[in-house]
Amino acid sequence: MSFSPLIRQLIDALRILPGVGQKSAQRMALQMLERDRSGGLRLAQALSRAMEGVGYCRQCRTLSEDEICPQCADPRRDDSLLCVVQSPMDVFAVEQTGFRGRYFVLKGHLSPLDGLGPEAIGIPELLERVANATFAEVILATNPTVEGEATAHYIAQMLAPKGLAVSRIAHGVPLGGELDLVDGGTLAHALAGRKPISV
Amino acid sequence: MSFSPLIRQLIDALRILPGVGQKSAQRMALQMLERDRSGGLRLAQALSRAMEGVGYCRQCRTLSEDEICPQCADPRRDDSLLCVVQSPMDVFAVEQTGFRGRYFVLKGHLSPLDGLGPEAIGIPELLERVANATFAEVILATNPTVEGEATAHYIAQMLAPKGLAVSRIAHGVPLGGELDLVDGGTLAHALAGRKPISV
Incomplete structure (x- = not known):
């Protein structure tokens, strides 16, 4: 028809x-x-x-119709913490956790085979943003994939000389579900990253 | 956020x-x-x-931006067959089978509890359409649900005095899948409607 x-x-x-x-x-x-x-x-x-x-926030580069997005414009947020993510969707995911620092949104991850180097995903802008502010810590919250890890590693190297704390979100077993359904790599990370229990 | x-x-x-x-x-x-x-x-x-x-076809009442929809306007279709369905989506489903007669689209099924009587779903218009044309057979292709069956039954009664063949699409087991997954009612219909195999 x-x-x-x-x-x-x-x-x-x-x-x-x-x-x-x-x-x-x-x-x-x-x-x-x-x-x-x-x-x-x-x-x-x-x-x-x-x-x-809708365009992009001039400061954190997330999607926003204002020059400065609501997160960047909010004066009550913590100016000592910067969270680096891969996409505007990730800003939303991190916000859901109650995080109230600042953000920087990359354009995806490094992917040399696709011709996506540091410039293509906005790492120079990230370094500039860090240089112009007074962050005490940069949290790298790129995806827990090979490319996301590589991107985090590269950024950590670039930030090393700047004299601020650089951290990566923890890997481990997700909450809920059963241990035997968790893949081996994740479980290995969870074991290696074990923490003492204080009683 | x-x-x-x-x-x-x-x-x-x-x-x-x-x-x-x-x-x-x-x-x-x-x-x-x-x-x-x-x-x-x-x-x-x-x-x-x-x-x-987009409005409705004046003749078959399916969705169309023209006064007469492509199916009604097509002179090559079989003018002796009328297929009655419950919604424009069903016209599409029946077209997929290769049916090339005419259509009439009801507005859903009879539902006295919801105040939907014959007038609400367009049965007078259907009778008028049948009276003004030369169909040899009316195929009732309402849904195989209790309400769809009741609607088909009601229409069959209304059409009985008009001297044309009125048929209902067959019930039985659908093609593919396994017999033990078919519900009892469907299987009972399939048994009752069995056909001799000619070899």
């Missing part, structure tokens, strides 16, 4: 959303048309406003 | 999509902002065009 052109275009356009295939896109399109046209119009408006209006 | 207002509004708006919760909406919003703004703008445009431009 041929959907009529407007519906077909809507289905095609919905497929740019992550995790949305042909079938879900059809369901989304027809459901909105059948049941929630005003919601669909609100979504259209929110999309075009965000796509056109 | 607070996302900035435009991002927050986009995340809220994305949640009207079926199957999209808070977490997926965040991922969709940030991913579009980071990687595919032109796709996001195209989606905004497709949405507003479809929400404003």
Whole structure:
């Protein structure tokens, strides 16, 4: 069957959303048309406003429509702590933990094979940010992947001469679940990083 | 954390999509902002065009921006067969099978408890459509649920005096999978509806 052109275009356009295939896109399109046209119009408006209006924070480089994002603008946050992450999504994840220091958002991780060197992911800007502020500690919260580890290691080397504490988020077993489901590498890290229990 | 207002509004708006919760909406919003703004703008445009431009086919009542949908307008289709379904999505499903007759789309199924009688779902219009055409057979393809069966049964009664064949899609075991996973009701239907094998 041929959907009529407007519906077909809507289905095609919905497929740019992550995790949305042909079938879900059809369901989304027809459901909105059948049941929630005003919601669909609100979504259209929110999309075009965000796509056109949202840029990057000048200071931490997370997504924001203001020159300085809410986290950077907040005077009550801890100016001695800087948390370095790979993406704006990670800022959100770290915020959920209650962390209230400052952030710096890289553009992904180092990947020499893809031509992504330190400049491409924003390491010079990070060094500049550190030089212009009074952080006591930089926490490297890049992903716990090979590339994320390599990126953290590289940044730690760059920051070493600056005379501030540089730390990496801990590796170990995640909370919940069962020990025999944890992969060997993680468990090895958890053993190596064991801590005395004080009673 | 607070996302900035435009991002927050986009995340809220994305949640009207079926199957999209808070977490997926965040991922969709940030991913579009980071990687595919032109796709996001195209989606905004497709949405507003479809929400404003798509109506219902005057003849079969499926979703269409034209007064007469592509299926009704096509002169090569079989004018002796009418397939009655519950929603525009079902038209698509039946089209996939290679069916090339005409359609009539009800607005859901009869549901007296919710106040949905024959008028609410468009049965008078269906009878009118049948009266004004020369169908030899009406195929009732409402859902294989209690309500869908009741709706099919009601329509069959209404059509009985019109002197045309009225049929219901077959119930039985679906293709693929294993017999012991099929529910009892379906298996009972499959046994009762068994057919001789010609060799």
